[in-house]
Amino acid sequence: MRFDPENVGFGRHETFALRYSWLPKGFQALQDNPEIFSSEDATVVLGVGKNMVNAIRYWLLASQLIELNEGRGYQPTPVGEALFGKKGYDPYLEDEATIWLIHWLIVTNPQQATAWYWFFNEFHKPDFVSQEVATSLYDFVSQRKLKTAATTVKNDASIVLRMYARSRGNGRTPIEEALDSPLALLNLITQSPGGRSYTSRPSEREGLPIGILGYALADLFRNLELNELPIEDLMYSKEGIASPGAVFRLTENALITKLEKLMHEMPGVFEIRESAGIHQCYLLEKVDPAVFIRFHYSSETQEVAA
Structure with a gap:
């Protein structure tokens, strides 16, 4: 979680x-065969080319859904x-909620997705063009x-925007990629109608479930080995540490409101x-972040059943 140069x-x-199907497809293939990504039939099992096999493995690692198991x-x-x-x-x-998570x-x-960490925690321009992102990165x-090479930096900057901004049909983004990126559903980056500029501003983020915010907070406290943090540190990234306010592009009012609701629902x-x-946020007892995953999905299941 902490940025290390x-x-x-x-x-x-x-x-x-x-792309949308890659995480569940890749994860389920790994469950069936822990060595799938080095297997000769990976392209057949996953139904993609060799480079895409490597990309699926990368995104599973970047999403912290899988990890290297030495020797296996x-x-x-x-x-x-x-x-x-x-x-x-x-x-x-x-x-x-899974996409937010x-x-x-x-x-x-x-360590795996430096450009993504940088954009949401270190890049603070609310309105920008793609070249500004590449230059700033x-x-x-x-x-x-x-x-790292300048061309690699430029490619990463481009893919950050491609993954989060819905295509406006400017002809430069392959339409299948624009449609297939689940993160575009979050509207954390929006593209102008002409496709030449972008916006990424704090807002109320009504679609962000409190259970996912709870997971983020518990994850942050666990990684920093702390039991209290100023609200300001939850809003703004400092000293190479990601913050929920910045990552989820929340206003301070939205963060406090969601926190209060979370404290009410999970006292x-x-x-x-x-x-x-x-104003400080205190962790009253050590808690496994997975508790908040259970809280969200169990609540969802109960609502559907009702």
């Missing part, structure tokens, strides 16, 4: 943006199992002396108090 990842996606290929992570496992909550990626998991993984890379986990004039 010694451990970064650029250009590992084989120039392919994440790859294995599911607990969050991957919870979402896409044989008894997973959303094996076919049908719940928008995947977004959090990618953007808080700077290259400046970020240069200032921190990160070892005894988080609390907001004022200390020395600073």
Whole structure:
């Protein structure tokens, strides 16, 4: 979760943006064969070309749904199992909450997806054109002396926009990729009608479930090994650490409102108090972030049953 200039990842996606079916398809293939991504029949099983096999593996790693199992290929992570496992909550990626969670998991993984971490935590222009994103990302890379080629940086900047912005039919983005990226549903980046400029601004994000925000908060506290954080640190990224407010593009009012609702629905986990004039969020007891995944999907199941 913490940005480390010694451990970064650029250009590992084989120039392919994440597509809708790739995560469930790749995860389920891995369950059947832990060595699927090095198998000769991977292209047949997954129904894609060799470069796309590598891209599927990359996006599963970037999304923290799988991890390297030394000597035995790859294995599911607990969050991957919870979402896409044989008894997973959303094996076919049908719940928008899963997409919000995947977004959090990618953007808080700077080791695998540095450009994605950078865009949502370090790039602060609300209105911009694609060239500004590429230039700013290259400046970020240069200032921190990160070892990667300028063309790779440019490609990553382009794919960030391609994955999150719905196509406006400008003819430059392959239509199948524009339609197939699940992250575009979140409207975290919008493209102008002419396709020449973009916007990424904080808003109320009514579609962001409180259970997913709860997961993000618990994940943040666990990784930082803290039990209190100023609300400001939950809103704005500092010292190379992702923040929920920035990652989900929330206004401060929206963050507080969702936090209050979360505290009401799941009492005894988080609390907001004022200390020395600073509003702080406290973690009252150590909690596995998976609790919030269960909370969301169990609530969804009960609502559907009702």
